Amino acid sequence: MEILKEIAAHVENGRNNEVRVLVGKCMEEGIGVSDILNLGLVAGMNSIGIRFRNNEVFVPEVLMAARAMKSGLEMIKPILLKEKVPSKGTIIIGTVLGDLHDIGKNIVCYMLQGAGFDVIDIGIDVPKEKFIEAARNHGAQIIALSSLLSTTMSYMKEVMEAVRASEIAGTVKVIVGGAPVTQAFADEIGAHGYASDASGAAEIVKGLIG
Amino acid sequence: MNGRERIRTALSIQEPDRVPVYIHGINEAPIIGIGRQITDGLPDPKEFREMNDREKGKLLDTLFLIHENFGIDGFTSFEIGHEKIVDAAHVADDWGVLYTRSIHGLPVATGHPVQNPGDIDTFTPPRPDRNHLLLLDLGRDRFKGEKALFWLMRGTFVRSWRLMGMENLMIQMYDNPEFVHRVARMVTDYSLEQLDMLADAGLDVLVVEDDIADKHSPLISPRHFVEFIKPYNTELVEKAHRMGLKAVAHSDGNLWPLLDIMIETGYNGLNPLEPQAGMELKKLKAYCGDRLCLVGNIDCIDLLSNGTPEEVDEAVRQAIADAATGGGYILCDSNSLHPGVHPLNCIAMFEAAKKYGAGKS
Numbered sequence: 001m002e003i004l005k006e007i008a009a010h011v012e013n014g015r016n017n018e019v020r021v022l023v024g025k026c027m028e029e030g031i032g033v034s035d036i037l038n039l040g041l042v043a044g045m046n047s048i049g050i051r052f053r054n055n056e057v058f059v060p061e062v063l064m065a066a067r068a069m070k071s072g073l074e075m076i077k078p079i080l081l082k083e084k085v086p087s088k089g090t091i092i093i094g095t096v097l098g099d100l101h102d103i104g105k106n107i108v109c110y111m112l113q114g115a116g117f118d119v120i121d122i123g124i125d126v127p128k129e130k131f132i133e134a135a136r137n138h139g140a141q142i143i144a145l146s147s148l149l150s151t152t153m154s155y156m157k158e159v160m161e162a163v164r165a166s167e168i169a170g171t172v173k174v175i176v177g178g179a180p181v182t183q184a185f186a187d188e189i190g191a192h193g194y195a196s197d198a199s200g201a202a203e204i205v206k207g208l209i210g
Numbered sequence: 211m212n213g214r215e216r217i218r219t220a221l222s223i224q225e226p227d228r229v230p231v232y233i234h235g236i237n238e239a240p241i242i243g244i245g246r247q248i249t250d251g252l253p254d255p256k257e258f259r260e261m262n263d264r265e266k267g268k269l270l271d272t273l274f275l276i277h278e279n280f281g282i283d284g285f286t287s288f289e290i291g292h293e294k295i296v297d298a299a300h301v302a303d304d305w306g307v308l309y310t311r312s313i314h315g316l317p318v319a320t321g322h323p324v325q326n327p328g329d330i331d332t333f334t335p336p337r338p339d340r341n342h343l344l345l346l347d348l349g350r351d352r353f354k355g356e357k358a359l360f361w362l363m364r365g366t367f368v369r370s371w372r373l374m375g376m377e378n379l380m381i382q383m384y385d386n387p388e389f390v391h392r393v394a395r396m397v398t399d400y401s402l403e404q405l406d407m408l409a410d411a412g413l414d415v416l417v418v419e420d421d422i423a424d425k426h427s428p429l430i431s432p433r434h435f436v437e438f439i440k441p442y443n444t445e446l447v448e449k450a451h452r453m454g455l456k457a458v459a460h461s462d463g464n465l466w467p468l469l470d471i472m473i474e475t476g477y478n479g480l481n482p483l484e485p486q487a488g489m490e491l492k493k494l495k496a497y498c499g500d501r502l503c504l505v506g507n508i509d510c511i512d513l514l515s516n517g518t519p520e521e522v523d524e525a526v527r528q529a530i531a532d533a534a535t536g537g538g539y540i541l542c543d544s545n546s547l548h549p550g551v552h553p554l555n556c557i558a559m560f561e562a563a564k565k566y567g568a569g570k571s
Contacts, residue, residue: 014384055427055467060380060434067381100310100318103376104424125312150511150550151314179425180511197426 001031004039007072011044011114012051014064016071023072033076034085037116041069045114049199059107062198066110073113089209090118092134093144094126095178096159099152104178107198108144115202117209128155128162135163135172141209144201145191147178156181157189164190173208177201213283214414217358217540221415221456221478221503225537229530229567230283231560232360232505233276234417234460234481235546238269243553245272248279255549257315259295274352280560284358284415284540287345292336304336307372322375327389335396338404343411350412358414362460363404365420366442367430369397383434390438398442402449409453416450416457417481418443423463425487432467440471447476458505462545463487473501482506482545491532495539503538508559510543514551519558526562534567541567 003022010018019041026036048065051057091112095105102124112119122134131143143163147153156176163174175193176186177200186194193208195201211219216226239255246252249272253265261269277285293301293309301309301317308321324330349359364372370393371379382390405416420443422429430438447457458479459472464487465480472480483489483506491507507529508514513522526541533539541563547556 058427058431058434059429060383060431063377063380064384098313100312100316100320106377149314149316150515151316151548152312 001035001039003029003031004035004043007036007040008043008047011041011065011068011072012047014061014068016064016068019068019072020075023075027075027079033079033083036072036076037080037085041072042114042116045069045111049111049114049202053197053199059103062107062110066107066114069110069114087118088116089142089205090120090138090140091142091144091205092120092122092131092138092140093146094122094131094134095124095146095148096152096155097125097127098155099147099149100124101146101148104148104198105146108146108177108195108201111198111202112144112205115206117202117205128159131159132162132166132168135168140172142205143172143174144205145174145176145178147176147181150180153178153180153185156185156191160189160191175201175204175208212355213281213353213357214355214359217284218414218456220537220540221458223500223503223536223538228569229534229563230540231281231563231567232284232286232358232540232542233282233547234286234360234506234542235362235548236273236276236286237547237549239549240547240551240553240556241269241273241276244276244280244547244556245269247553247557248272249275270348274349277353277357280557281564282357282560284360285349285353286360286362286417287343287349288362289342290345291342292339304339305369305373319372322373322378324373324393325375325378327386327392330389330392330396333396335400338400338407340407343407346408346411346413359412360415360417360458361408361413362417362419363401363408363446364397365418365446365459366394366398366439367420367422369401370394370438373397380430383430383438387437394438394442398445401446405446405449405453409450409455413455415479416446416455417460418446418457418477419460421461421463423461423465423468423487425463425484427464428468432471435468435471440475444475451476458503465489469498473498477502479503479505479540481542484511484544485509486511486544491529491539495533495535499533499536499538503540504533505540506542506544507533508541508543510545510548510551514543514547514555514559516552517555519554522555522558523562523565526559527566530563530566 173192176191177195193204195204211227216230219226292304306323309317310320450457456478459477460481
């Protein structure tokens with residue numbers, strides 16, 4: 001449908017107002033919210049994610065796209081809830097204890113939201129108990145851990161051990177990422193997934209939940 | 211040659227008598243760890259702010275001793291006294307930026323006083339304070355021209371995002387570019403005024419610390435970099451040159467997409483050249499070694515933290531082989547000597563630089 005392609009293009013180009021106008025038009029015309037979400041908003045974020053991964057666009061462009069995506073999502077959210085459109089999955093995300101950096105984690109949030117997941121951002125400097133509590137309370141399938149510093153990266157291992165020892169072990173998978181984190185480190189601590197960049201995180205989650 | 215001559219020669223892309231060595235940044239723990247190999251009476255590792263006056267004096271003297279004993283050619287200084295403690299977890303600088311300390315003591319800017327265009331109309335920026343240059347004065351008086359004096363000055367991007375918040379700055383680049391330029395103008399005027407004081411105090415090398423990349427790519431596009439960052443940092447570099455100083459750019463991460471622009475800015479050197487971010491010495495030397503002095507690249511994430519002194523020795527040998535031919539290389543770690551590095555590996559780095567660096571430039 002042409003209007004959904006237009007929404008996707010406007011999301012990709014970070015055109016907030018145009019997205020709102022077109023989403024409103026779709027709703028008036030009775031186009032299904034699942035289509036608006038998946039063929040419009042998610043498609044636009046998917047495109048920007050690919051371009052971000054290829055270094056064709058940078059963080060500001062992702063932020064603009066995410067803002068456009070979220071403005072459209074806010075409009076259709078009440079109907080998504082009312083129609084009980086099933087979520088693709090719920091992800092708890094946070095920067096681990098001792099680490100106060102948030103931009104990398106925020107970009108991953110936007111990419112995951114843009115891929116159609118429900119994302120619960122529990123912030124920075126997050127202790128292991130809070131990750132587990134949030135996953136339990138929200139019935140999450142994924143816990144995503146972020147760290148910018150090699151000194152705080154080691155705390156990811158503590159979170160992994162706490163998850164394994166908790167009642168959510170077996171139902172929740174843990175993914176890790178951030179500047180100092182590597183696949184080798186993820187393997188060493190037994191994480192279920194590692195992504196080297198934000199759009200990679202969305203792909204990993206699709207693989208783990210899908 | 212003394213250290214100062216060595217550094218200035220390398221930054222001029224000429225051949226010093228040996229490859230110069232520089233410590234860009236060093237935390238309390240490695241000062242104490244390395245220092246214990248050469249002096250007694252050091253406290254157990256803890257943050258500077260938790261030390262008493264005797265311990266602070268000993269730590270500073272040990273930092274000087276490390277530079278003297280291991281033949282470090284440049285001494286880094288930076289602003290001190292510009293922050294005030296707000297409470298146990300927060301400090302604020304003289305711009306009103308609030309920093310939250312993590313449990314590891316590392317402060318991260320979390321409170322930003324200039325978030326909207328209206329804020330800047332009522333915002334009064336601080337004036338540079340001569341008293342904040344104390345560390346530079348102490349280094350100058352200690353080394354008496356034997357070592358090059360470096361100053362770490364925050365660049366336009368870092369100063370701007372700390373005032374505005376990083377995501378907000380990036381959004382405003384699209385929503386209100388004039389606002390971004392006004393903030394950049396304001397912070398640059400401060401830096402230019404401070405540069406007068408620094409030159410009077412005997413500075414040799416201005417380091418424009420402007421972290422703008424992660425290991426994959428720059429955070430902002432080359433187009434935005436040219437529009438919002440380059441003109442202002444160019445003013446700093448050009449003024450430094452007019453005053454007879456050298457200028458080095460510092461940014462972590464993969465800078466390849468910005469490299470030509472940074473060369474156009476007029477920097478003499480580039481630091482820290484993270485190997486994990488694709489900043490390979492050999493490739494850099496081939497691409498711009500005749501225009502830019504390469505400063506760094508000895509891996510402080512894995513090698514200096516988890517490697518052996520023998521592995522460090524080999525990495526230094528390789529770095530010198532890759533980058534020092536014809537001059538234009540200053541040996542330095544790939545970011546800083548942080549609390550995770552092993553003191554004996556740092557010493558191995560200093561000693562290998564002298565072993566392989568003599569007559570190899």
